[in-house]
Amino acid sequence: MTTPPPSRLPVASAPASDARRxxxxxxxxGTNIVVGAMPEDGSREIGVRSQPTRAEQGSDAVVDRICEMIEAVITDARAEEGMPREAFLGVGVGAPGPLDRERGIVVVAPNLGWRDLPLRDLIGERVGLAATLDNDANCATLGEWWTGAAKGGRNVVGITIGTGIGGGLILDGRLYHGSSDVAGEIGHTTIDSNGRRCKCGNYGCLEAYTSGPNIALRAREALESGERSILPELVGGELARITAATVYEASERGDALAREVVRDTARFLGAGIANLLNVFNPDVVVIAGGVTQAGDALFEPLRAEVRRRAFKPAVEACRIVPGTLPGTAGVVGAVATFLQQRDR
Structure with missing residues (x-):
């Protein structure tokens, strides 16, 4: 029997009075922390806050920042909704992995420099609330499935593009974690066996080409090889300040180099997504993160590459769409994973 979407779980599994929980x-x-509150029925987002992660300050400082943000969101939500602190059931945390969800541990997070960090309990004990832990990309995928672009999908692949590349899989209506909690590591699938070195230690990972920092890196490399572009003008001549967002802006202005970088990004992503279509045959692929700022300049060649590479029946069955919860899909999904883990 298929588990119903989280949008129905909270209402169906709790009395009506729980709408005020x-x-x-x-x-x-790797770049930002976003924290927000939601009612148990998932009807709205409350008190959302964002701060830079500043991973270079160490895990203790990051955990401190998260807990301070949680307390601030609780204060904001109570002022807006007028509920007591006891109305908060707990905290769902989405973090980069691989993870050990049962023990609440971040096993390794290359973009944060963490190993074997008991993040769930560090947060839960500090704020005095029950806490759960899941992969951040799983959360983003579940968030888009619950209230966003993938709502109504049965088999969904989610890809989050930011400091790294994350992925989530919903198969036959259930979030799929795999045998050891590492399912959905789409960013570390290989698209070129002799390709670029990835932070994970492998070569040719999708992340090594299409994450935000690596989109910027490919643009800088082209400039350093003598290519002409408006990119240096946009960053005052400081090439180290070029980001993926800078590349998208230059592309929108018609810059040939930036457009080439965006097209190459689309081709790399299209190749990776075609593999996923042939393996999982999803009805929705939802792509979230800053890369969606590129709009049709990214999605049109991406879809064309998928059509070129994947089996036609898989292509015809699948929508490839940008996420519709910019900045908050992970928060929404972290709430949903808390509710699902609580009700197991």
Whole structure:
């Protein structure tokens, strides 16, 4: 029997009075931390806050920042909704992995420099609330499935593009974690066996080409090889300041180099997504993160590459869409994972 979407789980599994109970969602990324609250029925987002992660300050400082943000969101939500602190059921945390969900441990997070960090309990004990831990990309995928672009999908692949590349899989209506909690590591699938070195230690990973920092890196490399572009003008001549967003801006202005970088990004992503279509045959692929700023300049060649590479029946069955919860999909999904883990 297929588990119903989280949008129906909270209402169906709790009495009507529980509409006034709330959950905190934490989306921890390599660049930013986003924290917000939601009612148990998932009807709205409350008190959402964002701060830079500053991973270079160490795990203790990051955990401190997360807990301070949770307390601030609780204060904001209570002022807005007028509920007591006891109305908060707990905290769902989405973090980069691989993870050990049962023990609440971040096993390794290359973009944060963490190993074997008991993040769930560090947060839960500090704020005095029950806490759960899941992969941040799983959370983003579940968030888009619950209330966003993938709502109504049965088999869904989610890809989050930011500091790294994350992925989530919903198969036959259930979030799929695999045998050891590492299912959905789409960023570390190989698209070129002799390709670029990835932070994970492998070569040719999708992440090594299409994450935000690596999109910027490919643009800088082209400039350093003598290519002409408006990119240096956009960053005052400081090439180190070029980001993926800078590349998208230059592309929108018609810059030939930036457009080539975006097209190459689309081709790399298209090759990776075609593999996923042939393996999982999803009805929705939802792509979230800053890369969606590129709009049709990215999605049109991406879809064309998928059509070129994947089996036609798989292509015809699948929508490839940008996420519709910019900045908060991970928060929404972290709330949903808390509710699902609580009700197991």
């Amino acid at each position: 709330y959950v905190i969602g934490v989306d921890l990324g």
